[in-house]
Each structure stands twice: as C-alpha cells, then as structure tokens.
Amino acid sequence: MRFVLFIATVFSVSCILAQKHVNLSINPGTAEVGETFEITVTFSKTGNIDFGKLPDAFFQDYSVQRGSSQFQGPNGKMTNQHYYKISGFIKKPGNYTFGPVTVTSGNKTHTSNTAIINISQKVKMKGGHITARQLRDPAFGTIEVNKTTLYEGEPLLVRAKIYARYKPTHINNYQPYDMDGALLKHPIGNNSQLKTMIEQFNGEDLYAIDYDKNLLFPTSVGKVKIESYKLNLHQGYQNFPIESGSMTVNILPLPANPPSDFIGAVGTFSVSRDIKQKKFNQGDVITMTIEVSGIGNLHNITAPQLILPKGFTQYGDPKITEEFSIGVRGSEGTILYEYNIEVLASGITSLPSTTITYFDPNLKKYITAESSEDSLDITPVAGVVIDNSNDPKDKRTNELIVQEFNPRENGGSVAPGEFFGTPMFWGGVSVPLTSAFLFLLLVKSRKHTEERKEEKQRKSAQSAALSEKLQAVYSSSQGNDTAAFYDAIDKALRTAYSVKLNKQDEVVSKQEIMSHAESLGGAIKENTTTLFSNIEVAKFSFGSDSVKQQEDLQLLESVLTALKVKK
Template structure:
C-alpha cells in the first residue's frame, strides 16, 4: 500500500514539474555592502540539476559552502504543485568595486542548461569606526572598553554604526556577563550580520602601550529625535582561563541635526536615496468596477520608517480601505535597504479615456543635503460606460425632477382648504413622526456595520502580515541550519521566538522590541510553567552561543525542534 502511495506522489511531482514553465532566478541578500560583510547568493529554480554562478570574481571568498534545499508550493490558480530547488552560496568580498554577478545556470539531468538573470553588487570600502579618548583612570586599568562610532554628527532619521572595542593588558580567551550599550527601550537597532561573536584578538599599539584588542557587538542604530543622543556604557567580564576582570566602558554622544525647513508636501520622512515605481493591473475597465494599483518605494536609508505615498488620483477615483503593505528589507552598513510595496484597490465611478497623473514622493538626500523628488509615469485607462449604472442615475434624476415639478405645481395651484378634522393621531401623523426615527436608526446601524467591517479587514491584514513574517523567519532559521553562520542562525532562532509571542500576546508597539522578561511574565501569569522552561531554554542556548560560550553543531537541530514545538503549543 505504501509503495502505491509513493508511486502516486512521484507521478504527481513529475506531472507538476512538466507543467511548470522553466524558471531560474538569481538573487542576493543585499546589493550594497562593505568589504568583509557577509552576503548570500541564492539560485531558485523549478528545474532539478547542477548549478553554477558565472562572473564571480576572485575577490569573493566563500565562507559557508554551497547549501541546497527543496520545497513545495501549491499554485492555487492552476492547481499545480510547484517544486522549488534552492542553492545558496555564502561569503564576503575582499575588495571594493561594482560587480555584475551571473547569470546562474542550472543544468538538468538531460543535459539542457537554463539561464538566470544578472545582478549588480556594490562593495564599498570597510567602514572604519573610531572611538573617543580614554581617561587616565582607564589607561591604568588591566582592561577597559570604548564605544566606537562611524559618525558623531548625523541628520534626523540617519543611521550610525556602533560597536564595542576592548583593550586589555592580558590576552583574553573569552568573555561573560556582557551588557550592551543599547539598554534603553525605544531605540531602534539591528545587529549587523557580519558581526562575529567569537573573539578575534590581535595586538595593537595604543597611547604608547601594547594591548590585546578585540571588537564586539557591531550594530546599526537609528537614534530617535534631534539634539544630543547618548549611548550607555557597555560592561563585560574579560576572562583568561578562570581569572578575569570586570570592566565598564565610557559612554558616547551623537549630535542629531534636524532636517532643513521647506520639506515638500509629498515628503515621506525618508532619509537616504530612493526610487519609485507604479503599475496598474489593467488599462480597460467598466464604470463602477475596481482595479489594483501597486506603488513600490525602494532604496537605502531609513526606508523602514518611511510613510505611505499619497496618490494623486483624478475625480471619480475612490480608494477602498487601507492598502496591503509588503516589505522586503535588509540591514547593512548603509542603513535599511530594500522595498515597500503598497497595493491599493481603486473604484472608478466616472467613464471615458482618463489619464492618471504620476505619483510622487520626496526624500532627503544625505550626499547632497537637499530634498529630492521622484515621480512615476502617468497611466492611461479606458473606462467603459455602464448603462445599468447610468440608467439608475438617470431614473433617480428623473424621479427627483418629477418630485420637484409636482411640488412646484402644487404650490401654484393649491387653494386654502379648511378642515374640521385634526391631523394629530392620524395615520399620516404617525408615519411622519416614525419615518425619520426609523431612518436614523437604519443609518446608525449601517455606519456601525461598515466601521466594524473595516476594523475586521484591517485586523485580518495585520494578522496576515505578522503570520507571514513569522513564517519567513522560521524558514530563514531552517535555511541556516546547515550553514556555517553560527551567529546568524541563533539570532534568527531568537527573532522567530519573539515574533511568535508578538502574535500570541497581540503585541502592537512598533517603537520597541518585545523584551524576553515580558514573555516570561506572560507565561507565568497564564500558568504555563512547562512552556516557560522551554522558552527559557531556547533563549539560554542562543545567548550562550552568541555571547562567547559557543555551541556545538549538535545543538542546532534540537533548538530548532524545540522552537517548532513552542510555536505548535502556542496554536498560532
């Protein structure tokens, strides 16, 4: 029986593969990086075979090998089962420059080759961080720490790179009890993926003395507000064998300049370099129908905090509800890089050949220190008259005119007639009194119903987006399982766990990260003691790996299994 089932599944996969149109896509985790920063090239294809990426320069050093995978997706439009083969190559560039990578090739078992697209990668020189001057007291200590910055003065919305550096008179072998310089809630930051949590100690001459030094905990930080911004000191135990020394660094201050006055009306709060694209799903539509308009903002800077663009729509174009928002953002030394796509549903109540003006956004360019505006092309759309809609409007108009004429005629021809009967208590009286009340109740009911429907749609969209983010994080964790990126793997596990509890706890505060102590309190208050211990265990394993204690390759699969078990228990 089992052999028959497997045979049927194999036939289904084969038929699905035949039905699929050949597709090979080459992509990169980032398109703008610095020398030494980790980047991943991914080949996705629906063709099984050997893969190769052309035009990879000698300056690219593979650090994680080539990892393959397979997944299945259902195409609900055709009913076909899609088989996706993935190959990922991880490494870093050793020289700056602009590189055109690809195309990638997939050679099938039959010997036929299929070609992908070409991508461009810009590699900048490594961003050097500098630190302030140590105090005389620090120079006399066995070890001391300094906060490093790539800039000390920035514009509002601009990011900085912050790292920790330690100078020691003895050679450290490990560290413990590390407390980061980002301790206050409400500070937006992202750990850079090329950060190594393993100690890489080297000797360096500083202030006339030789020290053992190492850099640690490199982050991309988006300081809030304007004026002076202060980073808290970091602290750690620097160990040599069983002996060690506890140190606390000095703090660091950054001056945040406000953006210049005179921001354009279409300014979306973006700081950096950005572009804009727009498309519509049809150029012919019937009056009263709805079409989709997609607007995509892409670029590098603080795109994650940018505002929704305003549509410049002609009269008779009505936007239905809030747009569906899709984000594809990564973080590197240049800031947040990627795109945000807004999908609008728009109803057309007019008719004829109509031109939709271009959509525009403005942003603040950090290189030229001026506001810049980008605008999409116009779109032309043919709207066919809907005769039934017109007839309804004409009938309504005719009815209104008849009522007006009748009233006017009555005003001119009516004679004064006295009646001995009173109108109070009659059918006409009660109809006149009750009709406005009933209309008012009906109006309130319809408004409440509409508001409730809008709230339900918005709630469903938020839940859908958070579920998508959780699934993406879980998929990333699985893809890193057999990679050589130890820090990235455990960071992904921890981020997935936090996202799962954001869904469970209905956490909606976007200005801060859900703290693990809040998760522990939630589980304690809800009496889930067994689950609490499992969650503590996952966090503990991630911290021990990422903060210098290390973890063996055998620990990876169990912590992923434990994570999936927790998500299953939460019933998300």
C-alpha cells in the same frame, strides 16, 4: 590562505545527517570587508555535502564546526537537526550568493536554498572619551559610532571597541550597550567570534577587538545616551573586568511642514511606475505597480498616496513586495506596491506622474522624486458612466428643501390660522411624534444589540485569524523556506497586536506595535523588539537555521501569552 578548493570538494560526513529539506544559512546577512561570517548547512541523513561553486572573492578560515541539536515540533515529537558550519570573509564589497548546496544520500540528492550576504566598505568610526584611569588599566573599552549628530530616521552604526595590553583569549559575562528609542537593532558582522588585531592608541601598540556591531534606527530626538557595556576580558583563566563609558549622540528632528507626499523616507530614494497594459476598455480594473528604491530607512516608509484624475478609482490597499537588505548604510533595495485601479474614464487619457518626497540628510532638505507620465487609450463601453454624484446640478439647495416641506412656500392650500393651533392640529401632531419617539427608542435598542453582536463576531473572527496565522507559523517551521517562516511570524505578531489594540487584522503598524510594547515595558517590549529585529535579519533571503527559528517561535508564544490574546 584561501581554502575555496577545499570547500568546493565533496565532503563525506558520516557523523552528520541530512534531511530531505536541506537548509543553507549565512550569519549575519551583512558584514564589512574583511569581517568573518558563518555558512551553515543543516540536514538529517548520512550523506556527502557538495558546496558547489563558491564566490571567487570568498576566503575560508580554519574554523569548521559540526554538531546536532533537538527541538520539539508542534506535534510534540522531538526532532534531531544536525549541522555543518564553516566560516570565512570577503575582501571586496558587493552582494554574494552562496549555494545551492547538495547532500547526496545513497541514490538520492537533496538540494538546499541559496543565501545572500551583503559586504560593504569599512565605515570610519568615532570613539567616546577615555579617562586617564582607564588608560592606566591593563584593558579598557569604549563605544564607537559612525556619527555623533544625525537626523531622526537615519541609521546609526554602533560597536564596542576593546583595547588590551595582553592578548585576549575570550569574553564572558557580556552586558551589551543599550539605546532608548531604537526600534531596530540589526547585527553587522559576526559578533560571535573574537578577532584581535594590533592597533596604535596614543602612540602605544595594543591588542584591539571590534565587538557587538549593530545598526540602529533611533526614533527619539534630542540628546540620546547610549548606555555603557560591561564584560570580562580573559587571557586563559585570568580575566579583567571592563566597563566602558557611555556615548551621547544628537538626533535632529526633521524640518517642519513636509510636503503632503512625504513617505517618511530618510536617505536617498527614487520612484518609478509601471502599467503593463496601456490600451483597455472602459470599466476595466488595471494593475499599477509603483517601485520605490533607495538607501536609508527603506524598511520603515509608508506607501505612496495616489492622486488620480476623475474616472480613476483605487480599490483596496496595495499588495506590498519587499526586496531589500540591511547593511552599514541602512536598508537598501526596493519595495513594490501593486494597486488595483478601476477606470471609468474613456478616450486618450494622460495619467499624471506619481510623486514621493524624502528627506536627504546630506543635503539637509526634502527632495521630491517623480515617475514618468503614462498615456492610456481607453475604449468607451456602452452603459459605463462616470459617477457624477458630485455634480452641483444634482444637489438640493436649502431653498428647495424648505419649499418641499413648508406648505406656505410651495403654494399649499392651507391658509394660516384656519387649522394651525386647533385641538385637532395638536392631536394630529402629538400622536405621530409620540409614535416616532417610541420607534426611535426601539431602533436604538436594536442597534445597540446588533453592535454588541457585531463586536462579538468581530472578536471571534480575530481569534480565528490569529489561530490560522499561528498554524501557518507551525507549518512553515517544519520546512526549509526561511522567508515563509518569518513572513508567517510577522503576520502572526501583527495580528496579535491588532487583537490587543482592537483594530482590524494586520492594519496595525510597527510604530503602533512598538509604542504599545513600550507602554507595557518589561519582557514583552524586549521580546517584541527582538522578534522584529530577527524578522528583518532573516526574512530577506539571508537564511536562518532551525534552532534559531525555534527560539523565535518561543519568543512569539511568550509575547502572545503576555498580551493575553486567545490563540
């Protein structure tokens, strides 16, 4: 039964509070057709809630939750945060926008953000082996995957499947399955709710539960085992312990010798290029935007490498804007790269297309995509010249160098044997050589001192940068901009690892971070993995409640403490 009209009406909730910054979030940000998801509004002043026009395809179930929680802000003060939560499902695939939600308190109305959920078609899953002993039990479980053989970089959908001969009421003591070498574990569907259905298994009608569904991106190759999960499946006070079998998948390496423009992409991708201004002056700096779109491991690709003709120079690293969501097919959307290019060429110039290469797992081969070419009209400017330092006519040959420094080769007036080898010659040679040696020692000592000073200044700058980024995290945690909060978390986490790895701020890649976390092991590996996963889940327009943000803030602080970096 649909409850859209019920939700769209204005709710009077006297026991819930609303704050100036009303926050709307959807958990999870992706689900399959028919899977339940939750919509949460948080606020802190008494008021009326209006959900506005909801998507026509949305069906609300009976579940309505309300409550409050407290968290400690960076100023040490305790803050109350109250919430109103509903749940439902959608039967048609696509991207759906909810909100903004308004909360009216007295004569003031406060408006929330919008939140997006991606609904995908159901994916056919393959289960693991069920033993004869398991089939005799009142309940049993298995691990299901969408593929048993895939290429490195491909997404893998995994879930726990539970069968029972009695109607379950709830689950507790759940210990999840685990897969070594998976950098990202992205939840798909609502794993917090227990939804049972009747399914046939070996000709018998059983209660079935789909549980703990996640999208993984394996990085290891070869036979990789997904370790079993454990849980207690209850019917009221009685329960039956379940331990599933493990599951093995075969991760194939990508073919050797990829093209030089391979960006690490696995899936299906395209590239386009935009230069808004095609007519400009010689010496100008133009903006070139390259858009990479696709489905697969979009979140983990590298920036396209530009191959520019003579007279074009790239300045700095590109500005990166990510606009994608993660669903059962992987990360899907676009990434924009903005490059600053100085142009010293002149006249009508053709700029060759930008190319990228990706690996298509369905075709099992590398595919090259390219943008269109651009014709540029560049007006010459007096005094602006192309750097010709590579011109051969400006280079000094070995013969020229010999002639410059050997009197015998350049027609000098000193004849062999007249002065060479005399005491005056050796005195004249040894004094400057000794002086030069002492001078070099002094220079080397000064250089070592300066290097130590520079290293100290650099570390001080890194600590200052980390402190600045942590302050940005604390500040954004007080607002309702989820994207800004998780962007600040991401930058602070990368900066902390760049300090630990002695690299420039934010240069360190996620791969390097996870590799170092793997070597450290323990809680720091688990916390870093969880943080990156939560960043991917909440960063891209899906929203997150304040309680979840405070949990992630505590995770970040625990990582910094474990890394022993100065905050």
